[in-house]
Amino acid sequence: MNALNLAVIVVYLVVVAWIGLRLSGKQKSSSDYFVGEGRMPWWTVCFSVVATETSVLTVISVPGGAYTDQGFGNVELAFGYIIGRTVVAIVLIPLYKRGGFVSAYQYLEVRFGRYLQGVASVTFVGTRLLAEGVRLFASAIPIKLLLSEFGLNVGYNVIIVVLTVITVVYTYLGGIKAVIWTDALQMGLYLVGAIIAISVLTGHVGASGWSQAFDAGKFKLLDTDFGLGHVLTSTFALPTAVIGGAIFAMASHGSDQLIVQRILATRTLRESQKAMIGSGIFIAIQFAAFSLVGALLWSYNGGKSAKELGLTSADSLYPNFILHGLPVVISGLLVAGILGAAMGSLSSALNSMANSTVADIIRSFSRRGLDDDAMLRLARVMTLVWAVLMALFAMGFSSTAGNVYLTALTIAGYTYGALLGAFLLGRLIKRANQFDAVVAFIVTVLVMTFVVRVVKVDVEVAGKMVQKGIAAQWLVPIGVLVTLLVGGISSLLHPAPRPASEPARVVA
Template sequence: MNALNVAVIVVYLVTVAWIGLRLSGKQRSSGDYFVGEGRMPWWTVCFSVVATETSVLTVISIPGGAYTDQGFGNVELAFGYIIGRTIVAVALIPLYKRGGFVSAYQYLEQRFGRYLQGIASVTFVVTRLLAEGVRLFASAIPIELLLGEFGLSLGYDVIIVALTLLTVVYTYLGGIKAVIWTDAVQMGLYLLGALIAIAVLTGRVGASGWSEAWQGGKFHLIDTDFGLSHILTSSFALPTAIVGGAIFAMASHGSDQLIVQRILATRSVRDSQKAMIASGVFIAVQFAAFSLVGALLWAYNDGRTPAQLGLSSADGLYPDFILHGLPVVISGLLVAGILGAAMGSLSAALNSMSNSTVADIVRGFSRRTLSDQTMLRLGRTMTLVWAALMALFAMGFSSTTGNVYLTALAIAGYTYGALLGAFLLGRLVKRANQFDAIVAFAATVIVMTFVVRGVEIDVGTAGTVTEKGIAAQWLVPIGVAVTLAVGGISSLFHPAPQPTAPEPAEVVA
């Protein structure tokens, strides 16, 4: 039985790589490699965006959260994400598409200059290396546990290297097209896995199980605690989810090259907007599906805690059910889906980091004009370089404590506010120049480092002292406010730039 499951996993991994290469075709230009020459169907881009932001931890932690105390709170978060993506679709996507950009940071060059573009790009690739390296290591943890159930023990380093090598094959050869097509396949598989789990669990718990989960609060959606400390520290407080979540999504999907690159691969502004907004809707559906898995698992296990089930944390609930509650082959297919989630986020990161390195740093600071073929070769070379660095970085975490992991997960709080703030400064403060933007960017990173690492709020009751950090959704609004304030004040100390005279109209005889 274990041999059958392992065979299913191997066949799936090979098939995904083949599909990516088969559908991507031969890459003949840097534009083809980085944005698919702007010819990708919007629905595949939509699925790729969803798969890019879905990691192994998302697949296993949302059911675990619904099982314990979050209920359907992640769906509430998705409402704010939809609002933020809609704003990005209206305000920023036309700017990127009509400018013919292959990187979001090319706007910063156009508006401010190449130095801010370079700073933004370096910030992106360094923080993405940190975040994705730790995500790659974290992905190896449940995969090692899952494979252990099949009688295999490979070790974290072997899993990290194997995932990286397999992913880099189709990412290196197929470019963004391979990434998008494989993302679509992988998203379909892990979502199908959730639907299969729901069907099996429903058959086992029946209507009474749904009723028990409802009465146990597992379908709880809206957090109506409007206490100030709760709003500031809980990701699931309604204002945090809607307002903070919307601004967070504006940063993650409007100023992060990881997502913007996929959107730029569509055929038109309208297709880009449809892909962006639809991805928010699909995220809500995905969160609901995985939350439902967690609620039904609670009824299936009669409400027992993870510890009572012999599990170290709630994150083990869904993988444990896959391995012990589903028939052979199906369980292997769902494990493959978890592997697919890891590969999808990794391939997306490698291609976007390569893109930003070449388009924003190498080309931006090169003293000579680079040919398109040189750009293509550099893009592929940087894909290999970043893959090697990411694997080495991930393996370096194999013996670390959870503190480093939690710091890496909070990395968006350090930089997202500065990145989104730079874009908004360019749009809203007309007199701001490159010096203002760089000063504001640096000040924001410094302030947010203090906020993320040093600010805690007392949420204790009845005389108890319990402190929590500020909810991740509020870190971006704080960062944006700092960028706009510092950049706006700095812009008052120099004359406003003179408007550029319009080009004379061409006279046609």
């Protein structure tokens, strides 16, 4: 049985790489490598966006959260995401598509200048290296456990290297087309896996199992505790999920090159907007499917805790069911789906980091112009460079993964507010120039570092007062406000720029 499951996994990895290269074709230009020359179908881009933001830990932790105390809170969070993505589709995507950009930060160059573009790009690649490197290592943890069940005692570093090598093959050669097509395939696989799990679980627990889970609050959708401390610190408090989640999505999907690059690969503005809004709807469907898996697992296990089942945490519940509750071959296919989630986020990060490095840093600051062939060669070289750095970065966390992983999860709080704020500063404050924007950006990152690391809120939990950090969804609006405030004040300290039609005044 283990041999069959392993065969399924190996075949899947080979097929994914082959499909990615087959569908992408030979890349002949940097535009083709970065945005598929703007010819990708909107639905594949939509699926790619969903796969890009879905990691291995999302696949296993959403069922675990629903099993314990979160219920369908992630679906509530998706409501805010849909609102935020709709705003991005209406306000920001037209700027990118009409400008013919291959990077979101090219807008900042046009509006402010290359120095802000460079600062934003360096911030992006630095954030991605930290977040994706730690995510890669964190992905190796459940994969190691799954493979050990198949009789393979594989080390974390080996898993990291294998995932990186397979992913970089089609990412290096196929560019964004290979990334998007394989992302779509991988998203389909792990979502189908969730549907299979729901069907099997329903067969075990029947209608009574659904009823028991509902009565136990496993289908709870809205968190209506409006206490100030709870709202400020809880991801699933209704205002945090909807309002904070909407603004967070505006930053993550409107100013983060990781997502924007995929959107720019569509044929038309309308298709870009459909892909962006559609990704929010599919995220809600995905969260609902995985939450339902968790609720039915609760009935399947008779409400026992993870420890009572001999598991280390709630995150082990879904992988444990895949291995022991599903037929052979199907379980291997679902493990392959978990591998696919890791590869999808990794390939997207590598391609977008190479894109931003070449388009926003090397090209903008090169003293001599770069032709398209040079851009394409550099893009492939930087894909390899970032792959090596990310793998080395991930392998460095073998003894400190816990704390560093939590840091990586909150890293967006340091930078997302400054990134989104820079775009909004350019749109809302016409007199702001590059100096204002760079100062506001740097000040915001410093202020948010203080907020993330120092500011705590007293919250009552189980009758005791504990200190918690501010929920990630509120960090972005705080950062945006700081950027607009600092940039706005700075812009008042110099004369407003003259309209383009107004001639310069000659001084005798």
